[in-house]
Amino acid sequence: xxxxxxxxxxxxxxxxxxxxxxxxxxxxxxxxxxxxxxxxxxxxxxxxxxxxxxxxxxxxxxxxxxxxxxxxxxxxxxxxxxxxxxxxxxxxxxxxxxxxxxxxxxxxxxxxxxxxxxxxxxxxxxxxxxxxxxxxxxxxxxxxxxxxxxxxxxxxxxxxxxxxxxxxxxxxxxxxxxxxxxxxxxxxxxxxxxxxxxxxxxxxxxxxxxxxxxxxxxxxxxxxxxxxxxxxxxxxxxxxxxxxxxxxxxxxxxxxxxxxxxxxxxxxxxxxxxxxxxxxx
Amino acid sequence: xxxxxxxxxxxxxxxxxxxxxxxxxxxxxxxxxxxxxxxxxxxxxxxxxxxxxxxxxxxxxxxxxxxxxxxxxxxxxxxxxxxxxxxxxxxxxxxxxxxxxxxxxxxxxxxxxxxxxxxxxxxxxxxxxxxxxxxxxxxxxxxxxxxxxxxxxxxxxxxxxxxxxxxxxxxxxxxxxxxxxxxxxxxxxxxxxxxxxx
Numbered sequence: 025x026x027x028x029x030x031x032x033x034x035x036x037x038x039x040x041x042x043x044x045x046x047x048x049x050x051x052x053x054x055x056x057x058x059x060x061x062x063x064x065x066x067x068x069x070x071x072x073x074x075x076x077x078x079x080x081x082x083x084x085x086x087x088x089x090x091x092x093x094x095x096x097x098x099x100x101x102x103x104x105x106x107x108x109x110x111x112x113x114x115x116x117x118x119x120x121x122x123x124x125x126x127x128x129x130x131x132x133x134x135x136x137x138x139x140x141x142x143x144x145x146x147x148x149x150x151x152x153x154x155x156x157x158x159x160x161x162x163x164x165x166x167x168x169x170x171x172x173x174x175x176x177x178x179x180x181x182x183x184x185x186x187x188x189x190x191x192x193x194x195x196x197x198x199x200x201x202x203x204x205x206x207x208x209x210x211x212x213x214x215x216x217x218x219x220x221x222x223x224x225x226x227x228x229x230x231x232x233x234x235x236x237x238x239x240x241x242x243x244x245x246x247x248x249x250x251x252x253x254x255x256x257x258x259x260x261x262x263x264x265x266x267x268x269x270x271x272x273x274x275x276x277x278x279x280x281x282x283x284x285x286x287x288x289x290x291x292x293x294x295x296x297x298x299x300x301x302x303x304x305x
Numbered sequence: 306x307x308x309x310x311x312x313x314x315x316x317x318x319x320x321x322x323x324x325x326x327x328x329x330x331x332x333x334x335x336x337x338x339x340x341x342x343x344x345x346x347x348x349x350x351x352x353x354x355x356x357x358x359x360x361x362x363x364x365x366x367x368x369x370x371x372x373x374x375x376x377x378x379x380x381x382x383x384x385x386x387x388x389x390x391x392x393x394x395x396x397x398x399x400x401x402x403x404x405x406x407x408x409x410x411x412x413x414x415x416x417x418x419x420x421x422x423x424x425x426x427x428x429x430x431x432x433x434x435x436x437x438x439x440x441x442x443x444x445x446x447x448x449x450x451x452x453x454x455x456x457x458x459x460x461x462x463x464x465x466x467x468x469x470x471x472x473x474x475x476x477x478x479x480x481x482x483x484x485x486x487x488x489x490x491x492x493x494x495x496x497x498x499x500x501x502x503x
Contacts, residue, residue: 026427048343048354050481050489150483160423160484161464204309204317248420248427250345250352253316274347274420282312 026092026143026175031125033167034085035119039145041077044153044162048273054253055157055269058228058292059136062099065187066140069097069117071179077154079167081137084128088139089188092193095142095178101134101293102189115187134161134192134293142178158228159270181187192293198285200302205246205278210239211257216256216302220264224296228270230257231291233300235304237262251275254283256302266291308361308405315354318364323417323429326351328372329364335373338362346418346493348427377494378413382461384410384452388472390440394454396458398434406501408432409473414459414497419489424463424481426491431459437439443469450476463493 027227030037040063041074043056063076079086090096098105098114100146105112106127112118112135119228129139129284147154147164156163167173206212222235240287251274253256255267259277266283267275268291283291295299306329307319320326330346332466335351340356353360386406388394395402398466414430431454439455444467447453450460462468463480480490 036417045342047488048345048352049419049421050487051421051425051441052483052488053422081344082383139365162423196367201312204311246351248418249317249344249347249350250418250420252352252354254310274418275366280312282315284313295468 026094027090028141028145028173028175029089029168030169030173031089031092032085032169034081034083034128035085037083037086037167038080038156038158039077039147039167040080040155040165040174041153042075043155043269044151046279047151048250051273052151053157053270053273055155055163057140057155057194057230058268059100059289061289062248065115066097066099066145069099069115069187070095070140070142071117072140072144073179076140076176077147078138078140078145081139082135083106084137086137086139087125087127089125090120090122090141094120094175096120096126098128098139099140099187099189099226100137101131101192103131104129104143115189121167124272125192133295135295136281136292141175142238143176144227146174146176157270161231162304169277175284184225192290192295194285194297195299196290196301198291198300198302200281200304201284202281202304208240208242208246208278209294210241212238213304215239216281216284217305218301218302220302222294222296222300224241226296228268231266231294233264233266235263238264242251246276246278248276249273251279252282254288256281256283268292280297284303311352312427313407314357315352316357316361318351318353320349320351323348325369325416327494328369329367330362331375332369333360338363340352345421348418357416362499375494378492379498380490381478381498382478382499384474384476384499385503386474386501388452388474391473391499392470393438394435394471394473397437400434405435405473408435409459410499410501412445416495416497417458417490418493418495419491422463422466423483424489424491424497426460426497428460428497429457432455435459437471439469440471443467447472448475450480
């Protein structure tokens with residue numbers, strides 16, 4: 025069987041694909057790779073369909089060995105990649121022989137690196153997806169040293185040879201659409217446009233932001249309602265939380281605005297300390 | 306009813322009541338317009354993800370006073386009424402603990418919406434004396450299968466988690482199993498009854 029052995033998961037490594045939409049009415053989050061664009065790219069480089077499962081490695085650090093020859097690719101922020109200790113480069117298809125070790129260094133910007141392997145990680149899907157949902161505990165558990173993950177049947181790598189890696193900036197301008205509950209917030213456009221800072225309490229559930237608290241225009245409790253990925257929820261503290269892929273499916277605090285889908289990948293790479301300005305439209 | 310924008314491909318329908326939300330939900334479920342990815346009922350709202358234009362058009366012409374009749378699933382749960390807060394619930398309702406059990410088991414419930422955790426259903430139909438506030442200080446650990454109540458809702462914790470609902474008892478039923486079909490015991494619209502067992 026083609027497989028991948030985890031030698032070192034690094035800080036925190038998860039199997040992720042493009043998630044499991046369609047189950048929100050049962051309380052199940054969409055989940056999936058936070059930086060979906062990078063996972064799609066890694067899969068294309070490895071000759072996989074874009075929705076194949078790969079490994080999302082927080083701050084790199086991942087080290088794996090293969091039982092057979094594979095095509096692998098690492099994307100996300102630029103990161104040192106080595107095959108049996110020799111520099112191999114990210115954002116390019118890598119031919120790795122059976123028994124060789126592929127190791128990721130630590131990226132100097134950004135948060136999440138993606139490893140795709142020809143055939144994709146073929147753990148048993150749960151509700152149509154191989155993604156780990158950290159809030160619900162659905163999907164394969166976080167990787168540990170010694171784990172052996174099955175790989176699917178490889179395709180034929182096609183397309184680009186090398187891609188230019190993107191530097192995750194320390195300051196982001198994030199386009200948002202106001203609503204659905206912008207009327208619950210005093211001057212929502214002005215308040216969101218002011219500067220925010222990503223805090224260390226952020227995770228796959230959401231980015232917690234620090235800054236000048238938003239003020240409520242409406243007092244009282246909001247009945248629980250459905251929320252989408254990218255929703256900017258305003259709890260009583262006035263400090264917003266931007267919901268990422270593993271968000272709860274309903275929430276009881278007003279959502280002032282929703283991040284445009286194209287901007288979610290950049291948020292997935294925002295380290296604590298990253299400054300954010302929302303640009304409402 | 307009022308539509309609210311919710312990002313690029315979703316919209317939130319603000320409803321005047323839970324009944325109106327259920328009528329809108331039943332109408333959309335029956336027609337299944339194309340493009341809808343997720344349909345998430347809330348306490349007074351319906352979130353539509355994908356296919357928003359088709360759903361809006363459908364609901365504009367719909368007679369929500371006479372929604373399509375659904376054929377709800379019926380779920381009966383066996384409960385041991387030995388909850389930590391049974392005495393508190395009885396005191397606040399002004400009745401005996403046995404009377405609380407009778408009230409809770411004689412009423413019929415409907416899953417209004419889900420959330421909080423996979424498989425957690427917010428069930429409406431609670432007799433008025435049992436509509437009681439949450440605990441002032443939530444528990445850090447509520448065991449899986451705990452049956453609780455809060456506000457206008459009763460529900461069952463699918464897995465161990467923190468929680469502030471007042472606890473009536475326990476059930477050994479599996480509320481959520483991602484490998485089962487359907488994965489969740491409760492889906493919006495399902496009818497639920499509780500049965501007291503020793």
